[in-house]
Amino acid sequence: MKFYEKFARFLDLQSFWQAIKKEKNQIGLAKVVESIFDKPLCKGEQMSNWEKRPLRKSQQHYGALDAVCLVQLLSRMEEKARAEEHGDLVTVELFTRELIYGKKLDLPDVITDPNEKKEKDNKKDRRRR
Numbered sequence: 001m002k003f004y005e006k007f008a009r010f011l012d013l014q015s016f017w018q019a020i021k022k023e024k025n026q027i028g029l030a031k032v033v034e035s036i037f038d039k040p041l042c043k044g045e046q047m048s049n050w051e052k053r054p055l056r057k058s059q060q061h062y063g064a065l066d067a068v069c070l071v072q073l074l075s076r077m078e079e080k081a082r083a084e085e086h087g088d089l090v091t092v093e094l095f096t097r098e099l100i101y102g103k104k105l106d107l108p109d110v111i112t113d114p115n116e117k118k119e120k121d122n123k124k125d126r127r128r129r
Contacts, residue, residue, distance in 0.1 A: 011096050013073055019090045020081045033069055036076045041069060 017023070017032050033041040045062035055063075074092070081090045 011074070011092060013070060013077065016077055016081075016090070016092070016095050019095070020077060020084060022086075029066070029069075033073065036073060036080070041065070 014026060014029065014032065018026065030041040030043050033039070042062065042065065045056075045059045048056075048059055048062075050059065078092060081087050084090065
């Protein structure tokens with residue numbers, strides 16, 4: 001999919017949160033929202049019939065809330081990233097730069113264990129020999 005080539009800036013908030021928290025496992029939007037705001041994100045309409053029109057008010061509310069929370073999340077995530085000791089390695093610019101040119105986003109090493117990176121590098125070296 002090359003849809004992201006149409007956007008000037010694109011940011012995957014889940015990947016950004018993983019990098020901030022040095023989290024290896026991907027977590028959903030609802031868990032990110034809860035960990036930042038200490039409040040659950042309503043997911044009651046997630047599995048409803050979105051093809052049936054008109055949408056119910058509860059579906060419209062769900063869709064709007066799912067979108068508007070992203071703006072507030074980004075602001076809080078940037079604050080949390082700056083507060084972390086590795087905050088200079090986890091910036092919005094770092095996580096959007098490559099997508100501007102339509103390249104695949106590779107997460108920085110900050111989210112992996114340094115020992116794990118050394119092991120991967122050693123395996124690569126052994127394969128080359």
